[in-house]
Amino acid sequence: MLSMKTSCRRQHNRMQYQLGPPLLCAVTIVLTSCNLDDPAGPPLEEMFSLRLSPTSIPADGVHRGVVTIGLKGDTPTGLEVMLVTDRGRFASVGPSDEPTSPSELTVKLGARSQDVAFVSGIESGIATVRATISGFTLFQDVSFTPAPPQRLELYANRTVASANGTDRVELTASLSLAGEGTVTKRTRVVFQARDPLSHDPVPETRHADSDETGLAAITLTRETAGQIEFVAYAENAPDVRDSLIITFQ
Secondary structure: OOOOOOOOEEOOOOOOEEEOOOOOOOEEEOOEEOOOOOOOOOOHHHOEEEEEEOOEEEEOOOOEEEEEEEEOOOOOOOOEEEEEEOOOEEOOOOOOOOOOEOOEEEEEOOOOEEEEEEEOOOOOEEEEEEEEEOOEEEEEEEEEEEOOOOEEEEEEOOOEEOOOOOOOEEEEEEEEOOOOOOEOOOOEEEEEEEOOOOOOEEEEEEEEEOOOOOEEEEEEOOOOOEEEEEEEEEOOEEEEEEEEEEEEO
């Protein structure tokens, strides 16, 4: 158990505070915050703040947000802040502030408020950004949302199959983004069947989620001969689509 003889002030805060190095044990402070270097000094929440804007970014490896570190009260400038994230990466803010890795950046605070560019990753989920000053750490979450695909290609392992109810056609939609061409993951794809001549919808709609490589696939079988056209599009980008005609004979 960790005991501290300090005149800490008890607070109920929604932000999480964690004691950082050189302590070897992980200590999360939820109800109590204080300055261990100066027990009579200002509580942690009065020293500095951490804010991310926006709190939701498309997971395309391109979109950016802004991490803002602000000093409060009499906290002096010139302090160093270590920024760490478990997803995405930071962009350098000056010649002397180069990332030690894509997920870490040390910045010297020359002003009361410092902005750092934060670039999204390519995988959807929650990223946690940590800012540490003088052994104190603040946490802030940002959501990486599935990025709408900018390209969709539809292809099949065959376009002609037997209408015997067992001969299978693998229909695959490939999703990608512009720029570096990173794939769109876990995106719902709609496969809509329609008549290839009249383009009238056929009462058959299938759905599949894209996998880690940006592919979404369905399997087709038919017992009735004829042609059928499938149109594939992403639910979050319905105008990005492709079509293919399959013949069962």
